Amino acid sequence: DADVTQTPRNRITKTGKRIMLECSQTKGHDRMYWYRQDPGLGLRLIYYSFDVKDINKGEISDGYSVSRQAQAKFSLSLESAIPNQTALYFCATSDIGWSTDTQYFGPGTRLTVL
Amino acid sequence: AQSVAQPEDQVNVAEGNPLTVKCTYSVSGNPYLFWYVQYPNRGLQFLLKYITGDNLVKGSYGFEAEFNKSQTSFHLKKPSALVSDSALYFCAVRDRDDKIIFGKGTRLHILP
Numbered sequence: 001d002a003d004v005t006q007t008p009r010n011r012i013t014k015t016g017k018r019i020m021l022e023c024s025q026t027k028g029h030d031r032m033y034w035y036r037q038d039p040g041l042g043l044r045l046i047y048y049s050f051d052v053k054d055i056n057k058g059e060i061s062d063g064y065s066v067s068r069q070a071q072a073k074f075s076l077s078l079e080s081a082i083p084n085q086t087a088l089y090f091c092a093t094s095d096i097g098w099s100t101d102t103q104y105f106g107p108g109t110r111l112t113v114l
Numbered sequence: 115a116q117s118v119a120q121p122e123d124q125v126n127v128a129e130g131n132p133l134t135v136k137c138t139y140s141v142s143g144n145p146y147l148f149w150y151v152q153y154p155n156r157g158l159q160f161l162l163k164y165i166t167g168d169n170l171v172k173g174s175y176g177f178e179a180e181f182n183k184s185q186t187s188f189h190l191k192k193p194s195a196l197v198s199d200s201a202l203y204f205c206a207v208r209d210r211d212d213k214i215i216f217g218k219g220t221r222l223h224i225l226p
Contacts (some may be wrong), residue, residue, distance in 0.1 A: 004157070031212075035216075040123070040218060041218060042204060042216045042217055042218035042219050043158070043204065043216040044216075045213060045214075045215075048213060050212075058213070090157055090158070092157075092158075101146055101148060101163055101165075101208050101214065102148075102160045102163065103150075103158070103160065103214060104160070105157030105158045105159070106157050107155075107156060107157050108155075108156075108157055
C-alpha cells in the first residue's frame, strides 16, 4: 500500500462543499483508477486514466471530476458534495502489458457528507 | 458486458477446515479472472489471476482458484483456513477495454 498513497484518509464535509481527494503513486505505472466502495455493492469504477492525456468515465462518473496532473498524480473532485456520496474511495494503479490486470490499491479515503 | 457474481454475502468456516468462496462469471471470449482480498481498514490486495493455461491457479497466502469453463466458475479455495484469512474477498473480471469489473464481495469469517 505504501506505493500508492491517498490524502486525506478521512474527511467529513457538508452538503454543497467542493472536495478534492488526492492520489499519488511511486510505482511508475501509467494507468490509474478511482473507485468507490459501498457496503453490499462492491467496488464501482468512477474514472480511469491510461496515461496523462487520457481520461475516461467509469460506471458512476456523475457528480465527480478528475485531473491527471502527472503520471504519478490523479485527483478526484466532488464539485458539490451530497450525502449519497458518503463512501470509501480507493485509488488504484496498474502497469501496461502482460501485468496490466494486476491493480495496486491505496489505503482508501473515508468520506462522510452531512 | 463482462460480469462476475458472488452468490454468498458471507461464508463461515472453522479454523483448520477447507474453505471455498464462490464466483461465477459471464464473459464473451476468453475470461481473464482475478481474486482480490481486503483486510480491515486496508485497500484491496491482489491474490491471483487466471489468464490461460492450468485450470488450477495458485496465489498468495496459500490460496488457489479453480477455473471451470463448463460451469463458468472461478472458486477460491484454501485447504486449511486460518483465523487471519478473515477478510472481504472480491472476484473480478477484465472487461473488453481493459477495465477490471469487481463482484460485490464475500465476507469470510474463520471461526477459532
